[in-house]
Amino acid sequence: MTNPRVFTLLIDCQEDFMEGGALPVTGARADMARLAAFIAKHRHTITRIGYSLDTHQPISIFFPCWWRNASGEHPAPFTLITKEEVQEGLWMPIYDREQSMACLHHLGAVMIWTYHCLQGSAGAALEGTIQQAVTEHALATQTNPYVLTKGLDRVSEMYGIVHPEHNPHGLTHRELLDEIALYDRTIIAGEAASHCVLTSVRQICEGLADLELTKRITLLTDCMSPIAGFEEQMTAGFAELERKYRIQLVKSTEV
Template identity: 45%
Template sequence: MLENKIEDIVDIDKIGEISRVDMNSLMELAKAEKKLPAQEDTKKVLLLAIDIQNDFMEKGSLPVEGSHRDVENLIRFIYSNAGKITSIVASLDTHTAYQIFHPCWWVDACGKNPKPFTLISSGDIENGIWIPVRHREHSIRYVKYLEENSKKSLIIWPYHCMLGTTGHCLEAQFSKIAYYHSMVRDSNFEIIVKGTSPTSEMYGIFRPEYDEGFEFETTLLDKFAGYDKVIIAGEAKSHCALESLSQICEYYKDSRQITERIYLLEDCTSCIGGFEEDTEAALSQMEVLYGIKRVKSTEIEI
């Protein structure tokens, strides 16, 4: 438990608001805390925070219902367990306009772009319902690959998490507690950028949905073996959190002693509406196959 009160560090009532973080004042406050050096931890605990960004908050460009509550729960979890969480790593979904899942990549016969949340199938492309304006052959292969490999269908997302915009930034109150933890624990707060490829969606942190010749990004993955617990939270449960978890399990599929150390904080993550049933089925399967655990942030023992 930290010595400063939680309200001295964050403003829970402003979760999801675009607010400036006075990092200098925050760091001065952290310097006054009793130091709890992470290198002295006998148990190593990693918190992996997926895409806790303004555009996924409830007033963002791609809002996830329940995200404000998720962030509040996660902030309280970090505050209560600051002396036990060794490291925090956060991912940043990062996009530009011309990407295969954005409206401007596609047109219909009249030259109009698809509306957000339109599903595009290989049949749609073959029948001229939707025409890619860039990388036509790759676009066709991409959609067919998704279908043939039981991946999520190509969905046209609203423009979101655009590089350089406020929507791309970490949610301000979460960033405060994460950097505060970093200072108190003398542990780097690591940020991983994902999703920049124009020709593939990248839900999971470690690999695009499809990109010819791309294998796992293993730098972070290889570190998991050195942690006693890997705790996952963030948005959205149905997409980026789920696929990141799935990729970890796939990478360590022959090492159940590692996958059994993975915990998903169920009250710190929410689904995009309409994907709840598929998400539940996928998580239940991972529980059986890999021994992952689903817990509430108030119940997990660290």
């Protein structure tokens, strides 16, 4: 009997999401320590590691510079700009009004974030212990990691790893879904659990659309944390995926 093929997928394990980063997730640094220990322990069992890199340019619809009010002021981070507010003139896009309104009509609102994971910045890099763990795994198994960059579309946020939230051009990372389908088990962890991890897992399950494949997905619950205030949303979201797609939620020590 051959050994099972295992894919470990790391979602946005980047410095800007760690405590002290531009968009910190409380508990993220400890999550990464547990995740790095998990990778080291199972180094010769994990067939391949994949990871996503949230990557943005400064002038993007979800950053303050894109918007201004009647006084010329930019919105503060964590402002929710709604379609109705823009229609009423409370907020106005400085760039690409047509695409801005198309995004708002589709999503209803856009959340403004702090500038984070800017392309080429130190904050966009993998967290240090994860980078080391990934490198050591690659050398031990003679297998390079699968790397996916997401978030460079300036007129839509891309929380999920498969496609942007507003996706008029039909961008889909089908090759990632094809990669996942090759394995007997896919183990997922990363940050933030309430946003990029939850959305990524949902998109993966919807994209695979096959219970025989989705039931192979395992989430490491102690290797991811939610953004504060979104705990209930996260819990409900993962419960729905567990019920609908039979994914598994376990601690890294239980694998």
